[in-house]
Amino acid sequence: MSTEHKITTQKVNFKVFRFNADEDYLPYYENYEMEVTSEEVVLDILNRIKWDHDGSFSYRRSCRHGICGACAIKVNGRSTLACKESMNDMIDLFGEELTLEPLSIKRAVKDMIIDKGDFWEKHDSIHPYLISDVEEHPEHEHLVTPEEADTLNDADLCIQCGACHYACPVVEINEDFFGPAAFAKAYRFESDVRDDAHTSRLEELHEEKQGLWDCVKCYECAEVCPKDVNPIDKITKLHQMLFKEGVAKSNVATRHAVGFKHSIAKRGVLDEGGLVLYSEGPSIVKHIPVAIKMFKKGKIVMPWDIPTSDNLDEIKKLVESSSTAKF
């Protein structure tokens, strides 16, 4: 089979976000039509806009090897690391009209450059470093087994590019929400056997304000991460850790998670109303107006009519024998 690699070129129209916070009242878009070769990455295009068209065009770049995390931008709304993203893939995905924007338009400072202050502030808040009483003259090295290292290896790959943070719909809505990158970083240290801050960091993370339980489970973060950190998987693992370490506080979110187990143990099938009651407690009253409307439309099944899975004894037995968490 021939492995000959043919370089092709094609015409692409780039619609590029332009804004200078010092001079412009509003941002605008400038069009650049370019011949793009199949070998180029998105960063090559940013360079060519600056070098060939407008020297004032601004963006962050440094390593051009997917390590420094400086060059993340959005292409047609998709967070991407410019030095790693092939133009061919972008054209395949979005066609020959491509819009280049900063990661967050509302945080734009100049063209592709944003004020990433919120990202760093949250990153700092999770104490992103090993907290440990290191003996000054230890007898031997602090050994970490390969299995122990495996639990944090992928989380450790994060380059703080912000692609996931600014792709997260909750970050966009709730400015207190820590976001996928900070939580993934917290997991990286939480799962490090050398770290001593374990439960105290977890307890801090569990405070309601930063929203460890507000993740909407949309998987945007996992989809955009250029280093396959899979932040939502780390958020899930932090949730599991809260229960495992016995620091999970009783709130609507934790009761909601635990409520599934109780409901499944009882009927196999979920009892929807029962779950809301278990999670909300007396606050269930706030759901009554919608529940009445749903009842009128035949969308509420009475407790005595809730279906039950066949072979329920199997489910009960498995819940009994396979449970690994306590609350």
Next chain:
Amino acid sequence: MEKLKYALFTGCTAKQSTPEQMMSTMAVAEKLNIELVELTEASCCGASHLQDYDDFLSLVLNARNIAYAEKHGLTMVTICNTCQLNTAMTKHRLDKDAELKAKVNEKLAEVGLEYKGTSDITHFLYAIIDDIGLDKIKEMVVTPLSQFNIAPFYGCHNIRPSELQNETHKTPESAYRPTSLDDLIIACGGQNVDYEEKNKCCGFHVELQAPKTAAILTGNAIAGAMDGNADWMVTPCPLCHLKLDTQTHHASKAIGREVELPVLHMQQMVGLALGCSPEELGLQHHLAEVDFV
């Protein structure tokens, strides 16, 4: 056309808060000559929440559900995006990790079951696109939806993480420019509405713990469809449906704008095009009145 046969994992809402979804699934299956063997032994998939509490238990329960599909020797079909995600994720993890699979099977053996990994798992949307085909569906349409602008709402758990999702169906789907539901709208004779929120999150999973976030996301989705001149929306996910159909009051309040559109389940849209009656499809169960039929 040869009769297709699948094991149906209904999920929990189809039997409770979205009865119309169950009705329309059965009605459409009949029109498309599909036999659905309901997995009445199946438990809840954990809906991504049990997974936050007890990962191993959720794996065992989902593996049990899949084991029943395997017993029938059938592909498992789901009708809920979140069921699809949790079931397919279980299969993905067990199939690539022999040690984990052995641990899960040790538990399943206590009840005389085994997870083998022999059944595929696919959402009904992809089952009909992959196995029947859009051309065939187009041929079968008796009431083309030609007068309607229809806004597709994909639902996160059918399109992300794309690596997992694309293992489960033959028709490739992009998380950024998904096409399956748009293509199905077109096959049914309708006009598909392109809008920014079509592949975004509806907020369902934080409705209890972060109601404001959930309401804003729901509001943005409906507003996007309205601004795209949609007459109605369509979704393959009953959880998205619950948000878009029953939470419009909170959504409108959260985004400061009255938003409401009729929202159909994917099966109801196909059912209408194939000539099913509104009653068969359960359109009377919606909160946002379906007044166009």
